[in-house]
Amino acid sequence: MPVFLTILIGQIFVNNFVMSKFMGICPFLGVSKKMDSALGMGMAVTFVMTISSAFTYLVYQYILVPLHVQYLYTIAFILVIAALVQFVEMFIRKTSPELYASLGVYLPLITTNCAVLGVAVLNMQNHYNLVESVLSGFAGGLGFLMGIVLFSGIRERIEFNPIPKAFQGFPIALIAAGLMAISFLGFQGLI
């Protein structure tokens, strides 16, 4: 049980994908202008990271390892995750229009972004088993969700302030993101 707790806390706070690993920065900056869309994006990332953790584990353990081609993991993971996300998008579109409306529009955007690929690679490097991989993916997604929702709240408030012309838009967002990352340093040493 402590192992699971360690993974959970570690992925959400200590090794937060955005805040301390700097992965998944593109959706983090691109879709954080409004809290609604940030929430949708975060949920989509959580969803994709969870299922891709499971599938990449299976592909690695049962295809790449037996055939002694572990060095192909990067390209194999990209292939598997891209196909999987496409498939899931089609499936959701058919079966649940409501879910598609809230989640589906974000799915093509995050097909193998660095956070999604990163979680797969880290699971492999940490020698997690299937359950641990899935948990790690889920917790990593939750960490991303928390980061992007908090950040969108900050950005919504920044909008109302008189910002010098040179800092308007992305520059001030990057500075805010940097300060937020520094605050996440406080979690270092928790586990």
Next chain:
Amino acid sequence: MASIFIPFLILGGIGILAGLLLGFASKKFAQEEDPRQQLLRECLPGANCGGCGFAGCDAYARAVAAGEVPVGRCGVGGKETADKMAAIMGVSSDAGQPMVAFTACCGTKDKAERRFHYYGTSACREASVIPGGSIKSCRYGCLGFGDCVKACLFDAIHIKNGIAVVDRDKCRGCRACIEACPKHLIRMISKEAAVEVYCSNCERGLDVKDICKAGCIGCGICSRQCPQKAITMQNDLPVIDHALCDGCGLCAEKCPVHVLRLIKEEGSSLKDERVQMVPDVVK
């Protein structure tokens, strides 16, 4: 040789497998779309303003194609769009008369008293939640930070001398500003409406007079003078029934505080002078 060939086979195999799976899935989960939906979507302006009550032009086109809602909900496209959509759907369009936004406040900087120097965030949404609900003494009046200006997709509303004024030629009636205004000052009126009340303060006349030189004092002269009996007093404010009003302008003439005005006489091409509170204080 094998060291190249085997990885090639493995990756190719996974790729082909994934391709087959996706090909199969795209057939199996194919989404049938109403061909009219695309045509309807092309008629719509694509502003995605949400004035029709749907999440955007795509959503409205889908709902029309499905027969759930009538054509003519699009305020931006107006009658032209409604006619085109009606032709596609094979129905007759009965788009109502065009509506434009109207801001019921004329408490400009020189007329309405300010309670204090405000250093807070330059947004109506923020300034409306401070104690007392306004930076002006009048709790009902326009705050002038231009949340509506930001919301407007058509550059049709501007801050002039501390209050929001609608450019009636540019307004497409999408209602985005109504959603944005925390004071609920903006409402839709018919573009044909002749006269309106430029105040929202429903307190008694004496109290209004103290805090705003432009506010409605609720004297009721307009309602007594109106030959058509189109004006009734509600909550110390005149309410005009535009169906009865013939636009004679007698009320505007008789109004002692000039808060009832002929809309046509009010200027419409305006320059944006969003309130800059901080420089004001520095001066």
